[in-house]
Amino acid sequence: MVSVARLKRLVQGLTLVAVAAYTTIVLYQSMSTAASSSRGPSRQQVSGWQERAPRSISKDYDAINSNIILPVADPAAVHRSHNAKVTRKTSESDTNYNNVVLATGTSRPVGTQLSDVFISVKTTRNYHKWRLPVILKTWFQLAKDQTWFFTDSDDLEYQEKTNGHMVNTNCSSSHNRKALCCKMSVEFDVFLETGKKWFCHFDDDNYVNVPRLVRLLADYSPQEDWYLGKPSIRAPLEILNRDKSAQKISFWFATGGAGFCLSRSLALKMIPVASGGKFISIGEKIRLPDDVTMGYIIEHLLRKPLTVIDQFHSHLEPMKFLRQDTFHDQITFSYSHYSRDEMNVVKIDGFNKRIDPTRFLSIHCFLFSYSSFCPR
Ligand SMILES: *[C@@H]1O[C@H](CO)[C@@H](O)[C@H](O)[C@H]1NC(C)=O
DSSP: OOOHHHHHHHHHHHHHHHHHHHHHHHHHHHHHHHTTTTOOGGGGGGTTOOOOOOOOHHHHHHHHHHOSSOSSOOHHHHHHHHHHHHTTTSSOTTSOHHHHHHHHOOSOTTOOOGGGEEEEEEOOGGGHHHHHHHHHHTGGGGSTTTEEEEESSOOHHHHHHTTSOEEEOOOOSSOSHHHHHHHHHHHHHHHHHHTOSEEEEEETTOEEOHHHHHHHHTTSOTTSOOEEEOOSSSSOEEEEESSSTTEEEEEOOOOGGGOEEEEHHHHHHHHHHHTTTHHHHHHHHHTOOHHHHHHIIIIIISOOOEEEOTTOOOTTSOGGGSOGGGGGGOOEEOOEESSSSOEEOOOOOSSOTTTOTTSHHHHHHHHOTTSTTSOO
16 A cells, blocks of 8 residues: 555654654753752643644645655645645645645635544443443444544454444553553554544543534644643642652643543654653553653653643533533533442433433434434
8 A cells, every 4th residue: 555665755754753852852851850950840830721823824834845744644645635625616636735725715724624633532341332332323423434442352343333443452451550551552653653633532431522623623733732631630740750759740631531632743742752652661650540641741751731621521520510502612521420320421401311321312412413313
């Protein structure tokens, strides 16, 4: 499929990016070591909040044409895909990108599309038959080609139901730190291979409002460094730096259970520290779960701030406080069991609770009433 020459070009490009990123990190680390006595943890307090990316035609245009930053994408293919979208009605699929920008004249020439997004869902073998059916029936239908399930066993039944989108990570099925970091590590590596512009991670108890997710990402440039998600703690996490005893470091992290997204630009900068299984080593070193490890790598090691997106929701939040008239604007929903009989679920009229205990069917019909199983 991919020609040898192209593969070689790709490897060369990736190596270059990796070396550059590594050099930056080494430089950064030596700098921060030198400055460690003068810099306390005070910086981090404000770092979780950042304004949206200013977008401009010229910026996106330059990035695409220089084709240094885009790692895998064949620039010609990028042109083609943009043309395909912007000028779908005409048959001039070979007009160059220049013309398209001029022709559309909108402030969003590089409209992010669903096909630019890689969606990973973390699951485990015991949850396949409990948690996947409602996902497959609802939001998966809106992102079948983009969504992949990362699990820990081979499951022929679900391999078929997902059109071959189950990935056996070969990680342990226990819910411990190492197994979780192991899966995240595989998710990250598989994303890198796809060449997509955005990596979005979710859990198997998330409902993802797919069009809303795409609209969110369209507000940010994948050629800039973006870590989009929602913390579940009120202050940055403080841990002791194991390298330098008794030195405190603090950072924000996006709760994995609410979902988070990384731009390709940021993911590329993470390659030297987090790819090829290195993510697991870092998790082991700081002895914290996968989502915290992600925050540590991005905020602490790479010094890139988390951008808080309030419309992500994990089961750590009480779902009943979400107002139905805002559902169209929410990006994720979740559920959990408070006790045997009481569940933390979204408050919504719709299907009977026996048929729809998670409320995901009802949410889906509220958002997309045309779906085949929705009442008319
Ligand atoms: C898991 O192991 C199988 C069999 O050894 C292998 O084919 C597959 O590529 C592995 N999966 C990953 C994600 O490494």
